Amino acid sequence: MTMETSMTGPAVRLTGVQKRFGDQAVLHGIDLDVAPNEFVSLLGPSGCGKTTLLRIIAGFEQVSAGRVEVAGVDVTGMPPHKRPTNLVFQRGALFPHMTVAENIGYSLKLRGWPKGRIAARVEELLALVRLEGLGGRGSTQLSGGQIQRAALARALAPQPTVLLLDEPLSALDLKLRQHMQLELRALQRQLAATFIYVTHDQTEALVMSDRIAIMDAGRLVQVGTPREIYTRPASVFASDFIGETNLVPGTVMEVHDGLVTLTAGRVTRLRGRADSPIAVGAAATLSVRPEAIRLTRSDASMDTVPPVDGCRGQVRQVVYLGSRVRVEVVTEDGITTWTDLREDEADGLSADDWVSLHWNPEAASIWAGETIRTEA
Amino acid sequence: MVTRLPAGSLRQLGPATTFYAVFFGIPLMILFVLSFWTQQGFERVPDLTLRNYLDGLTDRLYLQVFLRTILVGLVTSFIVVPLAYVMAYLMRFTFERRGQLLLTLVLISLFSGYLVRIYAWRTILGTGGLLNTALMHLGLIAEPITALIFSPWAVMITLIGLLLPLALLPIWSSMANVSRDHLEAARDLGANGWRLHRTVLLPMVLPGVSTAFAIAFVLAAGDFVVPAMVGGTSGGTLVGNLIANQFRGSGADWPLGAALAFMIMALLVFVYLISVRLLRSVARW
Ligand SMILES: Nc1ncnc2c1ncn2[C@@H]1O[C@H](COP(=O)(O)OP(=O)(O)OP(=O)(O)O)[C@@H](O)[C@H]1O
Ligand SMILES: [Mg+2]
Secondary structure, three states, X not given: OOOOOOOOOOOEEEEEEEEEEOOEEEEEEEEEEEOOOOEEEEEOOOOOOHHHHHHHHHOOOOOOEEEEEEOOEEOOOOOHHHOOEEEEOOOOOOOOOOEHHHHHHHHHHHOOOOHHHHHHHHHHHHHHOOOOOOOOOEOOOOOHHHHHHHHHHHHHOOOOOEEEEEOOOOOOOHHHHHHXXXXXXXXXHHHOOEEEEEEOOHHHHXXXXXXXXXXXXXXXXXXXXXXXXXXOOOOHHHXXXXXXXXXXXXXXXXXXXXXXXXXXXXXXXXXXXXXXOOOOOOEEXXXXXXXXXXXXXXXXXXXXXXXXXXXXXXEXXXXXXXXXXXXXXXXXXXXXXXXXEOOOOOOOOOOOOEEEEEOOHHHEEEEEOOOOOOOO | OOOOOOOOHHHHOHHHHHHHHHHHHHHHHHHHHHOOOEEEOOEEEOOOOOHHHHHHHHOHHHHHHHHHHHXXXXXXXXHHHHHHHHHHHHHHHHOOHHHHHHHHHHHHHHHOOHHHHHHHHHHHHOOOOHHHHHHHHOOOOOOOOHHHOOOHHHHHHHHHHHHHHHHHHHHHXXXXXXXXXXXXXXXXXXXXHHHXXXXXXXXXXXXXXXXXXXXXXXXXXXXOHHHHHHHOOOOOOOHHHHHXXXXXXXXXXXXXXXXXXXXXXXXXXXXXXXXXXHHHHHOOO
8 A cells, every 4th residue: 555656746845835823923934845755844842833834734724925835736725625635633633423443434435435445445544553453442442542543544544645743642651652653654654655744852853754844933944854953953953952962152263164163261162063154253152962072081180281172171970871871071161061971981980070071073063143042 | 322321320310310200200290190180160080081182182273283382393493403503613613712701691691581581582573672663764664564573483583582592502512522623634534514514513512412402492392481472362372371271260171281291292202302313314424
């Protein structure tokens, strides 16, 4: 069972999509292409407009300006029941007066399929989402995970060109959620279907997506593969939102071939790569991931030469995380940083030890502007 | 949709059942026994006769009133219930928060009391009433429409006005269990307009709609105050008036009144069951 995706252009194309509710602008011109068979996540903090964008694609909200195309057809003014898209709701929204099988077959019955064909297709879908034998259940007699599987099967039944999912796993507990993430991803590959998946959980987006579109306050701030976004975040916001990072504010001292040297505090000199133009003397922010930092012990606190590409400081605490050990270091200039080490690397390390921190400048990103922390 | 009572719920229903038996069952039984007695002058004589029932079934006037009662009940409830459904839908899904306010207003209107509201309708529908005066001022009619009051139409309009709030409440409360997601899921999967209502919303609120129908139908068919006050003498009489007349005044005949009451009760239950079955078959997805 595969979806017919004979189209050549993008499965979904958004052009300059804007949305305002009254005088509150919620989306400020979104441009996005989603390729056929692609799994794209819309990721961003609460209230940034993810659900609104998804509902615009589904047809439940009208754009204030811009265009929505699905499989090359302009669907901007088309009502939801005519669009070749289907939506999986956050809490499933199964119809309580129907059994699981009736829920799944609902759209096919509306399309006038004969009974036998519906039954066969429903069986196929039940097997696909691993609900074999539960077709006769009332939709109120299911667990949270089963509800979402049934909702998924129901949305897949009419073979939509694009499947839209609005945080379908957010109501599940962590273990089940992690399991379902992998299952959903495998299923999307198996069907070769186009999925647009809304989440505010960065791990979920990293695990499942071909590409992630990061949204902030109604704008797309970066669109790329999980790897691109993790290793080369396009902004302070993106670097802070995806994964964990150390953000250090400073002033640009020197720019050479895209490699920037920052001064932070009295003695600290830090280096990193800037992908966008940056001027000497400007305020800037450096981001370096905890696992990119190497830590060496330096027993001489009176060592007067600060390390190149790094800084020196004192361990404040060592936190055991199971597979790793996280070390909090306060530098000479009072900057707090986090470093991740393997357990054996951290052997014998304890509070108040003096250490030096280094990293490859290519693994650190620098952007012009003040440091603004986003809320997690 | 079948609601199965969980085991043990019968025991919990004990107090309610007792209450029901004492205040409803016993009077009903007394009335039932009475319906087989005979009235001789001012005396009621114990008997075991079916005469009262036969009288009721053979008298043309009675049959006419029965038929009219059922018709008024059906027409009224077939107008009231869809109207209440549409209002509940708008209040729940279109007006949202303002809908809650509207519901409060409806509830407050119920506090104004039954008779007061009938009088209100009388002043609206009367020859010198609000509606006629307004229509005349607008130049739409030259003479007041006399048929507005003291006619079966007046009875029906007044009943609709009286029963609409009562029908609205059960439908509204079943709709509170339906989330907007359910409606959107249905539209997303290809249903819209009438099909959306027939396959999703109506089946989901069927218990409320059935209750609303029962309330509207039974109250409309059983009412005897409205016909007396706005129905006039010309064909506005309903079975309630007929029965009430058997229990008062000089020509009182309690056994006949009791028999008429049981016949109309059986008839109402019968018509109600058929109507609900009809409703179920419509609300099938
Ligand atoms: N129907 C509406 N009327 C008015 N404002 C709305 C409406 N729907 C959404 N908004 C506003 O639009 C903004 C974006 O909402 P949206 O639901 O798209 O956010 P989200 O990114 O999905 O957030 P979350 O992660 O919390 O679900 C919010 O400020 C919200 O208050
Ligand atoms: Mg949302």
